[in-house]
Amino acid sequence: MKAIVLAAGRGEGLLPFTEGEQKESISLLGKSIISYSLEGLKKAGIKEAVVIINDRGVQIDVDLPIELVRQKTPGITGAVRDGMEKIDDDYFVLTFGDIVSPPEFYINLMNAYAVNGEAVFSLVPVNEGIQTYGLARIRNEKLEIVKDGESTLALGGAYVLPRGDFDDLLEYLSRISEKAKYFIWSGEWADIGYPEDLINAVEMMLRNRKTIIGDSLISRTAVIGKAIIEDGAIIDDFADIKGPAYIGKNAYIGSFSLIRDYSSIETGAQVGAYCEVSHSLIQPKAIIGSKSYLTYSVIGREANIGSSVITANYPAKTSRGKVNKLGALISPWKEIKHGSVLEPGYKV
Incomplete structure (x- = not known):
């Protein structure tokens, strides 16, 4: 199974810092931010990753076979669709290159897929107001994507998904969520969007x-x-x-x-x-x-x-x-x- 790793965004929450350097290339404890995602995927058994980049490229510090794909279709949905052109299997891993977490986060993701053979969503407990990847709730053991309202769970930015046609990524996730499996990750996890996220990640x-x-x-x-x-x-x-x-x-x-x-x-x-x-x-x-x-x-x-x-x-x-x-x-x-x-x- 291949992974698509997104690393082509502008990093607007870190401007003007990210005018000169791609957010995923920022160094944390000796490795670029994206390298934490790639390292976790490698230890979880992923053999190859497709990394979506922009004109600035990205710094990678992990020994994993990687194909760099320059994004040509706008938006997150466009980036995923660009990456899917390189996917041949029925399922693929999708993750964001600005997540910092230990390899166990991705190992749990792949273990859930190995047991169920279906789509898998990662969920993380969040503080009020944090909804980078979208909020979620669980009702009668089924997962729902929350478009309006509040929740104490957020989508963790890592998924095992089936190939499929879609015009909007969040709508696609909502469509398959009721049949998807999920796991709740309460370990170390940070998404890097703002300066304080970098400081908190170091801590x-x-x-x-x-x-x-x-x-x-x-x-x-x-x-x-x-x-x-x-x-x-x-x-x-x-x-x-x-x-x-x-x-x-x-x-x-x-x-x-x-x-x-x-x-x-x-x-x-x-x-x-x-x-x-x-x-x-x-x-x-x-x-x-x-x-x-x-x-x-x-x-x-x-x-x-x-x-x-x-x-x-x-x-x-x-x-x-x-x-x-x-x-x-x-x-x-x-x-x-x-x-x-x-x-x-x-x-x-």
Whole structure:
């Protein structure tokens, strides 16, 4: 069985960040977002994936036979139809490339199909207002797609579906839902649509991880708490990796810097001396100048943050209208001047 993985959207909730980089290529703990979906599919027994892309393409960090298909028909429905041209079997897996979850999510999906041999929907418990892939309810053990109203269950963005003709994906899902099987996934799961989703995903992924230290250069005066430190990383004198934190391959943490809870410093990123970083995601090869303070922020690939830059960390309205801590969203390759103070929700 083949899988269709969607990775061609504009990433509107992450603009302007996604003007420079495809959302599914954003790095989380050393792998692109789409790689979590592909890794899960591989471990669930999928042998080949069709990845729908746009002109920017996508970064893939998983060894799985993949056919890249450039989307030619507009919308999500069009993307699925483009992918189905490459599907020969009666059933296929459909999933979104912006889901972050462990492989067990996809293993459960395929196990349900193996038992029943029918369409399978993934469902996830959700908080009020979250309905990225559509809401669902269960009545008399039958699944219904909710088009209006509220529900505590959402479609989880991964399905085993029969081939068929349709003009609208959600309508097609509604049509087959009553006869479909389902499973409710209550484990780690995040769909990445907004800046706060990236920050929350880092926290989710680091919450229960054990300390792992690779072949890295760590000063004898550095303090290492709960952290994953990859090969080639350099932790300079008196740096404190309090954690939980992720320090990627060949990343650099300067002298006297403090890396606090739920921060991810990705491959090749550099944090200068006397910095403090908390609840933030710093993308590959970004540079953080000395004496900077970053909290609840996302720093794009190869961005250059000057020295003594501060991101405010008091509550602000997020993209979903809720009140939550949200700092800055700095797009790839952007520069922030020395001494800048960035207000909550600042985007560039």
